[in-house]
Amino acid sequence: MTDSVDPAPPPETFQAFKDSFFYGSRSNLDFKFLADLSETEAGEFFTGLLTELSQTINDGDGSRLVDLARVWQQRAYTAHLDAKTAFRYDDIPFTALDKPxxxxxxxxxxxxxxxxxxxxxxxxxxxxxxxxxxxxxxxxxxxxxxxxxxxxxxxxxxxxxxxxxxxxxxxxxxxxxxxxxxxxxxxxxxxxxxxxxxxxxxxxxxxxxxxxxxxxxxxxxxxxxxxxxxxxxxxxxx
Amino acid sequence: MSVGHVQRAFEAAGIPTVGIYIRAFEHVPHNMGVSRALITDHPMGRPVGAPGDIDRQRSIVRAALELLPGSTSQQIVRYPHPYRPMDVIVGAQRRETSRNPTDTAPGS
Structure with missing residues (x-):
């Protein structure tokens, strides 16, 4: 007889974990940029987050966490979305405002x-x-x-x-x-x-x-x- | 990108425009040939300021609008002040209160 117990599901990979914040099981639009980061970059993000959080436990100042999230968001979008931008135009339609x-x-x-x-x-x-x-x-x-x-x-x-x-x-x-x-x-x-x-x-x-x-x-x-x-x-x- | 397309169409139709873009999307007005943009160093979803920070929101809207008169060519300008979550203002007060409990605190 074969064992009737279902085998344990394979462990979730770090890639799947970080990608799940992008419209996945952990969808969080503040952090959907994690899907645009490499595994190494995402690891750097989480390590930095916990390091900064340790400081916040000491002094209660959450502003460093805000800064970290903002900087990584910019890093991800600047590096990855800029390269994917499909719409580029050489002309600049411009109308002057003719009054104060x-x-x-x-x-x-x-x-x-x-x-x-x-x-x-x-x-x-x-x-x-x-x-x-x-x-x-x-x-x-x-x-x-x-x-x-x-x-x-x-x-x-x-x-x-x-x-x-x-x-x-x-x-x-x-x-x-x-x-x-x-x-x-x-x-x-x-x-x-x-x-x-x-x-x-x-x-x-x-x-x-x-x-x-x-x-x-x-x-x-x-x-x-x-x-x-x-x-x-x-x-x-x- | 959506607002980039709207901004281009409005300008082409003779309507002057200015957009408030966050730094993460600063490449959009450059790539799309947008007429005027104020860039704020803010996280996604808060381009005009943190919730409840009406003073900063008003300052940013004013800075954007002031790019309108007098300009005759593309202007993409960074707003000079960093993002300011309201915790910077009210959180500091809250922490001060928690370090120095007032006489209204239970048991005091």
């Missing part, structure tokens, strides 16, 4: 995936999609057409919803202004640094079909902003 900032009407457009409660863009035909589902289906988002959500500039923060499968949205849930800076813009209008804020801001999910966006949709959105009679646009990518 204090006389200009400014609009805000972000790729943060915000919308107003009750105005769900229903991506992929799904109503009330969760953040977890957006992360799980990010590959489908990258092939789909983006929707531009309209956000009246006076929208109370508790009426704002954010959902985006491509970046860590927890900071935006704590304070939408980190990616959708409505309050800073309202303040600058009050301070007369800008002439006025356009009545509507706009947001879309930046994880989207780049070709559709580039070849047709972005020009349509430009017409939308022109209809709002804006003088200039502040854009916030995520």
């Amino acid at each position: 900032l204090s006389g200009a009407r400014i609009a805000l457009v972000t790729s943060s995936g915000h919308f107003v409660a009750g105005d769900d863009p229903q991506p992929l035909g799904v109503a009330n999609m969760s953040q977890a589902e957006a992360e799980a289906r990010v590959g489908e988002f990258l092939r789909a057409q983006p929707t531009l959500s309209t956000i009246p500039i006076g929208t109370p923060s508790d009426q704002l919803v954010v959902r985006h499968g491509g970046y860590p949205t927890d900071a935006a849930r704590l304070d939408h202004n980190v990616v959708l800076p409505l309050q800073p813009l309202r303040d600058l209008a009050t301070m007369a640094v800008i002439g006025e804020l356009a009545p509507r801001a706009y947001s879309f999910v930046g994880a989207t079909s780049q070709l559709r966006l580039r070849d047709t949709i972005a020009a349509d959105w430009a017409a939308t902003l022109q209809a709002d009679a804006v003088d200039a646009v502040l854009l916030v990518p995520v």
